[in-house]
Amino acid sequence: MYSYRNIYLYFWNLKLLKFGNLELDVPFFQAPLSGYTDRAMRVLAKEFGSPLSFTGVLLDKIALHRKAIRKLGLAPQEDEHPVGAQILGADPIKMASAAAHFEKIGFDMIDLNFACPAPKVLRRGRGGAMLTDPDTIREIYRRVRDSVKYPVTMKLRIGRGSDSENHEKFWQICENAVEDGCDGLVIHGRTVLEKYRRESNWEILAEVKRKFPQMTIVGSGDMFEATDIVKKYKENGIDGVLIARGAIGNPWLFTELRAIFEGRDDYLPPTLAEQGKVILRHYEMIAERLPGIKGIRYFRKFAVGYCKRHPERKKAQMAIISVRNRDQIYAAVREWFGVE
Ligand SMILES: Cc1cc2nc3c(=O)[nH]c(=O)nc-3n(C[C@H](O)[C@H](O)[C@H](O)COP(=O)(O)O)c2cc1C
Numbered sequence: 001m002y003s004y005r006n007i008y009l010y011f012w013n014l015k016l017l018k019f020g021n022l023e024l025d026v027p028f029f030q031a032p033l034s035g036y037t038d039r040a041m042r043v044l045a046k047e048f049g050s051p052l053s054f055t056g057v058l059l060d061k062i063a064l065h066r067k068a069i070r071k072l073g074l075a076p077q078e079d080e081h082p083v084g085a086q087i088l089g090a091d092p093i094k095m096a097s098a099a100a101h102f103e104k105i106g107f108d109m110i111d112l113n114f115a116c117p118a119p120k121v122l123r124r125g126r127g128g129a130m131l132t133d134p135d136t137i138r139e140i141y142r143r144v145r146d147s148v149k150y151p152v153t154m155k156l157r158i159g160r161g162s163d164s165e166n167h168e169k170f171w172q173i174c175e176n177a178v179e180d181g182c183d184g185l186v187i188h189g190r191t192v193l194e195k196y197r198r199e200s201n202w203e204i205l206a207e208v209k210r211k212f213p214q215m216t217i218v219g220s221g222d223m224f225e226a227t228d229i230v231k232k233y234k235e236n237g238i239d240g241v242l243i244a245r246g247a248i249g250n251p252w253l254f255t256e257l258r259a260i261f262e263g264r265d266d267y268l269p270p271t272l273a274e275q276g277k278v279i280l281r282h283y284e285m286i287a288e289r290l291p292g293i294k295g296i297r298y299f300r301k302f303a304v305g306y307c308k309r310h311p312e313r314k315k316a317q318m319a320i321i322s323v324r325n326r327d328q329i330y331a332a333v334r335e336w337f338g339v340e
Pocket of ligand 1: 188
């Protein structure tokens with residue numbers, strides 16, 4: 001089973017993805033995904049091969065709200081580590097307190113979101129809007145770094161817009177981060193204004209890594225298919241890749257990537273029945289936190305993801321998203337995925 005190629009890959013893989021003192025054994029991980037990466041998705045990501053996962057982004061003031069943290073079930077549990085939190089805000093002092101609070105409740109690293117393109121976030125001058133203000137980003141980073149011991153990274157897009165002024169500001173932010181000893185930059189290769197239009201620009205990510213070889217650079221954008229992901233990772237010389245939309249309803253992507261990076265050729269795509277079992281487990285984990293119709297409704301977006309590879313996608317999806325209770329979800333998954 002171990003060909004020369006596999007042995008080569010095995011040694012090549014000895015390069016670890018590092019954020020400060022946190023080391024990952026494979027160069028990819030589960031992205032923060034607001035509205036998705038709750039405990040259930042994080043547990044599955046880990047079980048299927050992701051070496052790290054994240055909460056969705058949280059506003060700094062919510063991070064300081066004990067009741068909200070309890071209600072959202074945010075504090076990480078024993079079986080989730082390593083797990084990072086991500087915060088959003090424009091006030092350096094609040095961001096530093098939020099980061100310190102997340103360290104206290106057990107997270108393993110903190111990521112600062114300067115990338116979110118949601119209009120309500122931009123209107124308040126947060127997330128991607130911050131990319132026009134390198135000085136405040138720097139101040140936030142320094143305050144956070146000085147108030148915690150765990151690794152601190154930043155999530156960026158490649159500018160607010162694509163004009164030269166925005167471009168320069170992006171490079172300024174990267175340069176400041178390197179000078180200040182930031183533990184890593186996770187960069188989505190689109191501008192904020194592009195949202196999800198156009199392909200992610202991986203050339204800029206390669207350029208950032210060439211300019212700042214000492215900085216851990218993780219690339220993000222259009223990571224859906226394992227061989228393409230590995231190609232982008234290798235071609236662009238970056239340290240890691242972020243798996244975002246590609247993992248929704250597809251935790252097997254982590255298994256496949258892990259096999260490739262470990263130089264194994266034993267990955268087999270899951271059968272429909274295997275997929276069905278995972279769908280039901282995922283639903284059960286959600287139902288623990290959200291019983292009844294709330295959990296059923298919340299699960300729909302994951303069901304859509306799980307049905308994407310089904311040979312009768314539309315029919316399977318319609319059957320699963322139209323259920324109203326637990327018995328019906330089991331019946332639909334049995335019918336369309338053949339679970340015993
Ligand atoms: C539904 C959804 C929620 C997201 N939530 C977050 C988030 O909370 N924090 C963050 O940094 N990025 C978030 N992102 C961006 C992703 O992490 C990733 O950078 C982006 O989707 C590009 O990767 P992809 O094209 O492989 O999906 C989100 C993306 C989507 C589609």
